[in-house]
Amino acid sequence: MAGRAQPVSPWPGVGAAALVAALILGTLAAVALRADTAGGFGPADWAALRFTLVQAVLSALFSAGLAIPVARALARRRFRGRSALIALLGAPFILPVIVAILGLLQVFGRAGWISDILGLFGLPPLRIYGLHGVVLAHVFFNLPLATRLILQAWQEIPAERFRLAAQLGCDGFTMFRLIELPMLRRILPGVLAVIFAICLTSFAVALTLGGGPRATTLELAIYQSFTYDFDLGRAALLSGLQLALTAVAALAALKFSRGDGFGAGLDRTIRRWDGGAPAVDACWIGVAAAFLLLPLAAVVISGLTGLFEMPALVFRSAVISVLVAATSTIVLLILALPMAMAVATGRHGIVELSGILGLAASPLVIGTGLFILIRPVANPVTLALPVTALVNAVMALPFALRILVPAAHDVVVRHGRLALSLDMDKRTFFTRVLLPRMHPQIRFAAGLSAALSMGDLGVIALFADPQIATLPLQIYRLMGAYQMQAAAGAALLLLLLSMGAFWLLDRGGRLHAET
């Protein structure tokens, strides 16, 4: 839209973006000033760096590699429950990590279901701790994401292309090479880069399934130098390294995930003329579904018995988690809505930039920085919960912006001229046009943010204090004390709270969720 006037003001968004940038860069600066360059990198630090890179590369390769046949099968088969399965692929994104890990332990662990079956044949049980456990958990979380991304690209291939190819007599491999391979070549670098970036900052998985000198990620090393040695200089040094790494990965992910599409099709229903073996597709879909559903089922089954063995402490933690999630969601909306509006007016690169910064930031780095900044003036432990809520909001910001920006842009383009010609002031436009039109997206973003915050086990572990814990931290402590029954019950409670918060907030926006 040309012209100088806009129905929304970009300045609140610019202010919010500046705050976010100040938080991320300010904590980074605080960390950098403390960094202990004199000591340099020890062998343990190099090991952490190497392990971080190796597990992230493996996780990305396995997730994307397995996602290709699953997405292909989903793209060309129609069956009952297909859309439910695709919706389920979105679930791991908001699934609390600690819950998934309990489920994975139940299935793949030493005393898990598969080990039990192996035992029947006299085989030794599986060992889940270490590199392969970390990669397994990352594949559990990122296989669905990769499948969704690739499936979406598959479905964006206009039906006309398949019709044309069929008309030219292409089948099987020829069709794959002609149409699908170029699509994969376009989408895969982005998928790999995104998963690589996500796995770089993985903390809770490494905390529970890794550990030890041979399976420590940088995030975990930051945490350990903080809590075990209270070596702020080393924590700061590792934080700087982590930030450089994630910044490069996030930039790569952004760069690769651009690229032009296939051009518009006329939206015919996709019908394909190449056969392929239905049994193979069914097999891929079945295995993927089992891989996702079994751990969740395990959590529910063992959680039901554990529900009655939970100490009262668990309920206290649940209340704390709900409060933190609510605060975090409110903070997120206060930041994200003005930022989305500013981006929608199309003139403020700084706002988008600080949204991207959030992708590169690591919660433990922000946490370390805040700890360093707060310590001279107050006891950081007393501020554990507000800090957790704030960091959770900043971490959810990039996702919220991706949901809100297109909607805000659409509202401004579609209704901006009319509002201006009616001399509507900015406040009225916000309350009477923007909020009602963006209602579904706002609910979706709020639901996502609440669920992410509810399940987060990150910065709270830094500031932990025996008296105060969020529910995920409490579960981790119960696991550490080998109270597995109580941990399973608490995990089920956390699962219900996260999904419940998401469902409650998103209910109105659900209709707009494209599969």
Next chain:
Amino acid sequence: MLKLDGCVIENGKFSLRADFAVEAGASIAIIGPSGAGKSTLLEAIAGFRDLKQGKIFWDGYLISKLAPGKRPLAMLFQDGNLFPHLTVEQNISLGLRSNGRLSIDERSEVQFALDRVALSGLGDRKPAELSGGQQSRVALARVLVQRRQMLLLDEPFAALGPALKAEMLDLVAGLLTETGTTLLMVSHDPQDARRIACQTILVADEKAHPPAPTRYLFDNPPPSLRDYLG
């Protein structure tokens, strides 16, 4: 009187010159090949597009520095003339007060406007529940309560069938004579121009020509108009 004084409007690579005056109360059609800049001209008058050069006056007052909503005109676009989440009444109310909170007198004014466009009783419907013609009537009712001195139409009835479009234009013409409003209407159909506009502005060759009597223009078309009419 609307006066465009040495105006140059830029839209990407293309620029349009406009230097003409329109009598108050006149009904003017704007006609020309597609892409010649008919909508660009209206957008500049309405304030959605900056002038590169020149000034626009209404009754001697400079209006080209004013924000779109502060200019003495109402405009109907090709689409998006109603907020889809608001009811018919709420949409019309926005023409009176941009926050939509009305006094009792203003409420009865909204009802009167609804009667005037033959939509009484449909005030609590949402736009999606109305036909295309009814939606156009709601937009006209809002224009009516806005009480602006000029009305700019950027082909808001283009999606309607010929009979319905003619009906809308007659309704517009009727409302204009009652209120003495000046009309500027983009059209690509000579029939529309003949129907309600006594004068026509030809936009062609990067220039908006001064208004000429519609009948005369169509009977003796200059070369650029002749090419367009075919």
